[in-house]
Structure formats: structure tokens, C-alpha cells
Amino acid sequence: MDEKGLPLDLAPVDTRVRKHAYRSTRLIIACIIVQVVILIYRLTGTPKSITRLYNSYTGQPDFSHLAEHCAHISPVSTSSFLQRQQALAQSLHELNASAYIAEPGASAAYFANLSQSQWHLSERPLLLIISPDVDSSEQVHARVSILTPSFEATRAKLLSIPSQDEVTYPSWPEDVSPFEVAVSAVPQLKEGTIFVDGMMRSFVLDGLQKAATESNVLTAPVEIRRLRERKSAEELEIMKCVNEATLLAIRAVRENVKIGMRESEARQLMSTALSAAGLSDGSCLTLFGENAALPHGSGTDRVLGAHDFVLVDCDAELHGYRSDITRTYALPESTIHATYLRMWSLVHSAQANALAAARNGTVTAEVDAAARNTLAAQGYAQYLTHRLGHGIGLETHESPYLRGGSEDVILTGHTFSDEPGIYIEGQVGIRLEDCFYVHENGTAIFLTEGAGGAAKGPWDP
Template identity: 75%
Template sequence: MSALLQLIVVCILIQVLILVYHLTGPPKSLSRFTRTSSHTAPDFSHLAEHCAHVPPIPAASFLERQQSLAQTLHSLNASAYIAEPGASAGYFANLSGSQWHLSERPLLLIISPEINSAEQVHAKVSILTPAFELTRAKLLPLPSSIDIAYLAWPEDADPFAVAVSAIPSLSEGTVFVDGMTRNFIVDGLQKATPGSEVVVSPVEIRRLRERKSKEELEIMKCVNEVTLLAIRAVRDNMYVGMRESEAHRMIVSALAAAGLQDPGALTLFGENAALPHGSGTDRVLGAHDFALIDCDGSLHGYHSDVTRTFALPDSTVHAAHLRLWNLVHSAQANALAAAQNGTITAEVDRAARDTLHAQGYAQYLTHRLGHGVGLEVHESPYLRGGSDDVILTGHTFSDEPGIYIEGQVGVRLEDCFYVNEDGQSIFLTEGVGGAATSPWKP
């Protein structure tokens, strides 16, 4: 065999080995990077202590919320507010979607303002329920300052006519419905009230839930803190050569051990992280790869949302990718600084994009900067271009800039923040260190 032919064969073998490395991970002999597989699952039980002291929302707070809603309805000359079981009904009356699943038979929360003889406004709470479900409906743990009126509709009756029969002064005011109410319910209510207007609740109503109280913020701080602690604990148990599915199982296990409900996660390695919602593959973590973990869970109904893109202690990430990480880190910090009481949400999104634009990477931030967070992982208002929503004290958002270069690399950093009484934005993860400081210190 000639020297030239030998050189060609060696080059082909090297290319084959590189391809195998990227598809299956490093060979087991690379002990410097690879941890021996173990059937013993990591122990994350210590995470359960972090939020054990945080109580749920007390009944008295639900009554205050109902009263605030009734007074707002009265000021807007509205006859009622109507919501299906879900986040808004959960906020006002502890009636979440997990307590009563939606079906074609409507069960509705109806809150109306009533005026007593002393001209004081009080909240009247009614529940529209299928008649055969009345007993089950009465078992729901719904706080109310006065007896709840249960409106039972039989199967041969129009449920919406029954619903509006309980609304006082209907001819004099608008009926507001929660923005997530299904169309057939809105249409049914409108047909049952031809002389009134049935419309989606305005910003004055939405802000009652959007702007968080101190007790809500305490829950949200803890759930976001423990989510970040879970990511760090999982990172300590990761190794080059593992698969995305293994990291996924670990982070879900850690969140569950922390006591969070409905834990979810994205685990993306290398170029897979360039697709913000994942690739559907099960990539192996290489020695030069970033790992991205984006996860959430809920505590007493309030959600976390935290993302870290990081390297392992023995990783050798390319310098170009490290520069992208630092650029995303700067974008996140600049967006947080821009988010103050009175700021338009679009300006916060612009602050992050301007940071990336200065280095020529704005086109690689392919999604909005952030979203409201609370009883839903994604709720209004949103940090996006074109929005004219105003940020106010008590608002809570995610701050999650990213750079996504398909086929090469993806970087996203995400912490949720709140606007404090001084009008400044503070990360909800601040109690455990807040934002990442480097790819090796998430």
C-alpha cells in the first residue's frame, strides 16, 4: 500500500470515529469525561425542605379578592363577571381546572356586585352547575363571605338562561367573561341576554390577578428558587456521554422531590438547543456541548419557569459558544434593568434585542423576551414587540433571551422577576443567587 493510500485510509477512519462520537458519545475508555453508569437514582430529597414553610393562600385572601372584583365591577357599571374553572376562577374562588374538568356541560363561577342599604358594595357569588352534579358542586372548597347561590340547570333547560336569571340589574350593565372562556359559552350568554353586552373582561379586571400580593410573591419566590436548586442538583449528577432522556428523568425527579406539582422539563444538548422547544431526538452529551434545561412546576397553584444553559466541570466548550453565552447573559441583565414601574412591555423586549443587535445576533432571538407568570406558566401581560401594556408594581414576568443558530448552538437563560414597591425589578430566584454568573456557575 502506497503512503498516499495509507494516508487516505487513516483520514477516512478518523472521520468515521468523529461521526460515531457525535452519534453515540465518547467511548467508555475516556474516563476523564465519562461517569460509570449506575442503577442508583440520585437522591434529591433534600429539596423538599426548601418550601415546606410556605403556606397556601388563606380563605380570607379569596374573600378580599372577591370584594375587590365586586368593587371594580361596580365602578365599571358591570353586572357580573363569569369564568369557567381555571386560573381566573381559581384566583377569585379557589375553583381551578384540576378541581372541575371542563366538559360540554358548563359549570360557571358568577360574581356580581350587590349594593346594601348602606350603599356598600358586596360580592355575590353564584355557581351554575348541571342539576345532577349539584351535590358534587357543593363539595367544592369555595370561600365566600355569604352563602353561595347554586344555580342548578336540568338537562332539558337552557343553562345560560338559568345563569343570567341570578344576575341583578342585568339590563343596566355589561357582563364580563374571563378571556379563556370557550366560545359556545360566550355565545350562549349573549343569546340569553339580548339587551346586554357580553364581552371579555378589560384590563382593570385582568390586573387584579396579574399584580401579585406579598403572599403570592412569597410562594412564587420559593417555587422559582427550588426549581433553580433542582437544576443545579441535576447538573451535579450529569456527565458527558449521557442522553437527553436521562437528564430529563433526573430533573423531573428532582422537581417532584421538591414537592412541586405537574413538573415539566426540556433537556437539550448541543445543537438541539437551537430549536427552542426541542428536536424530538435523544442526543448524547458531548465534551464540547452546552446542556440546556428549561423546567417548571407549581406550588400551591403558582408556577415557576427557569432555564439554564451550562457546561459541566470537565467540558471544553468552544470559545465562540462561550461568547454567545455571555451575550445572552448581558441581554438578560439589560432587559431586567429596563423593566420598571411604568415601562411599556415592548421596551423591555427591545432592550434585550438591542443588546444582541449590537453584536449582530438580534435575528437569532426568534421568540418574545418573556411572559407573565403566576397561576399559569404563561399569562398576560407579555414582554414582546408591538405590545403597549404597562408594567406595574406586583407584575411578574419571565426574562428569557436566547440565541438559536440552527445546526450549531442554542443558548437560553431564564429567570422570572417581579416589580417591587420601589418600582424596580428583582429576580424571583434572588434568594438562591439569582441569575447565572457563568456557564460553570448556573
């Protein structure tokens, strides 16, 4: 059709010629672009330059440089899983427990590479069962079993479950209680104490209690929880990189945020940057101005004004381990009220004082108090409306927690978020968050230290 709505074969000859020439020109340009892309690929052997060319052509921000930061980091090794299972078996033996049971999730992922991404939870339970086996020389070994629905047995055996010995797969048909099958197939479940993961669903816990009539089924105690809470050097390397990469993504996006942009637009830029960094399952709470006064947002899509702070709270994943970083920042052209700038500095001080208080042997409540007391000195304590922080690792939020009233003790290898804030509804919300680990020397160090650590100022996140 031509511009007047006539079929091209009825349109004037000159119109058809112009349209043909236009289409030919577009085809030539497209061919040139393809040839340039092929040439770049042949010269560089990498798609990164292609990505940069595409972004330049489309006007999209280029975040491809972020991919290099964690490219050298490897996932947890098989030998580490075996060491974890051995440590669990030894702890079970010392606690006179006969087994540990978990559903697919963070704990099963820690001990056996069995996360919910490998096996989604349903009404049909699949269970990881690890029990201590003592040989004739009194050496303790870990025995691994996977309780599976019968019709899913083949699929279950395709799971990559590390084990020193052969994994057993007791299966249950649909007309039989899965928990009775578990007790019959794994002798250790017939008596003694069975520890279950604290996140186990109630119907599974109830079923185990009913089937294991001679056993005492209990939630795993702190001695078992600490095996996952206290991170190894291998885990810390992954956690450092995922937190650093998340922070670098926040800084890269800030260079592309503009006055007049909507929260949803900045949020999409963050998603793109996290993905470009090689991180998975990334998301960012992105709030402008007074919307940040509600710590989890207002549900609106505010336009960024010249006097507004930007608050981004981002998490993402690398090899199963999570990041959690928050920055409240101003743009170079922003004009922030002096009172809000003082609040920002106060939150910054609260974060630093909490980090200094977090030492090996300290009760977690004392770290929360260190941040809260800093705010109280200037009359702002009532505006910190949530706990100071949470444990982090295979889950974004995991035990222990930095909160008032807690009696949990901080130990080396523990990892936490440190995220004080001031939230005054209708006015402003400010939060700064970095995660830290407790070093072997007993001091706390930000996981973002390798990327510059905590924010330096409102204009320097």
C-alpha cells in the first residue's frame, strides 16, 4: 500500500520507485551491520564487542564490562559437599541423633546440592536424609538417601547429589505413606532422635512424627544450624564477588539515571546491569523521594525530581549465594535539602558503628543497639523501624539476625547485612546496606570491601 492507501501496483510509478529505493537502502544498511558484526567476532573471538556495538547502535547503556568481575569465580566443589556431609554426620553422632532430614531448599542445597531450582516443592515430598554410620574402627561416615515418589525415581536419580558412597533412593508409591517408606528403608529412623530442617513444611513434619513412633523428631539445634551459618573461605569468595558485582552494577546504573525518569525505568536498568554482570535472579527495589519513606515501597511509579534521593535495594545470585546491597544517592545535578543530607550522614555513621560493634563473641542484639544508639543521639531512633540486619548466604534472609532481644552469638564466619535507615513518612527515606563477614581475627569486614566498601557520600555511592 502507498501513503494514500492505494495498492502499490496502482500507485504512481514514482511512488513505487521511492518505496523500492527505501527498502533497498534499509537492506543494504542491515547487511553492512551484519558484516561488521561478523568482522568484530572474527577479530575478537568474543561477543562482548558485539554487545557494545549493539548498545551503541540502539542507544542502550553498555554494562558489558561488568561481566568480567566474577568470571573467575567457580561454584562450590564436590569435595566441599563431601566435607559438609561428613561434618554433619559427625555432629549428629556427637548429639546422639540418628538422622537429619530436609526438603529441597537452602539447607539441602548446602549439604547435597539439592535446591528448589533442582526440585520444586509439591504435595509429594522428596526428602534428603543424611545419617551417621559408624564403622568397625569407630569412624563416622555420612550415609545419603533421597526419598522420592516412585514415578519420579528415574528423574530423582538424575540429580547431581554428591556422596562419598552410593546414594540410595527409597521410593514410595501413591497408595503408601511416604514417611512409613522412609522409616522402613532407612534403619536409623526407627529410633533415637531425628533432626529436621527448620524450614520443613508442617505436613511433612507431622507425617514423620506419626511414622517414626519410636523416634523423637525435633527441629535441628543451633549446633546443626551453625554448619551452614558459618561460611568457609570458598563460600566467602563467592559472596564477596556477588556483593561487589551488585554494587558495581548500582554505580554503573547511577551514571544513566536522569531527573524526570520513572522508578520503573531505573529498576529496568538495574535488572539489565545485574544480568550483564553474570548474576542470576536479580531484583531491585527502586524508590524516589518520599516513596522511600516506606521501607518496602508504595507501589507507585514516581518521577525523579531534582530534590529527590534515589534508593535502590538490590539482591542477586552467584553460584547459589546471594547479595544484598542498598544505596541512597543523589545525582550530580540533584539539589538535596540540607536536613536530608545530615540524615544521610547520620545513617552512614550508624552503619559504621554497627560494623565496629560486630565482633566474634558479641551478642547480635548489641550490634543492633550500636546503630540504634547512634540515631538516638540525634533524636532519630524512632525512625529506624526494622531490625538492623539479617544473616545471608544461600538465602537472602537467614539466621541469625541482628535485632533487639536476640541472644544469638556472633562467631567467625558469620555473615550479616548491616542496614540502618531513617524513614519519615511523607518526607524522606534513607537506607544504607552492605553485608559483612566476621574474619578469623574476630573483626567484621564488609563483603564489598574489594569494590570500595561502604558509600563515601550522597554523591559517591
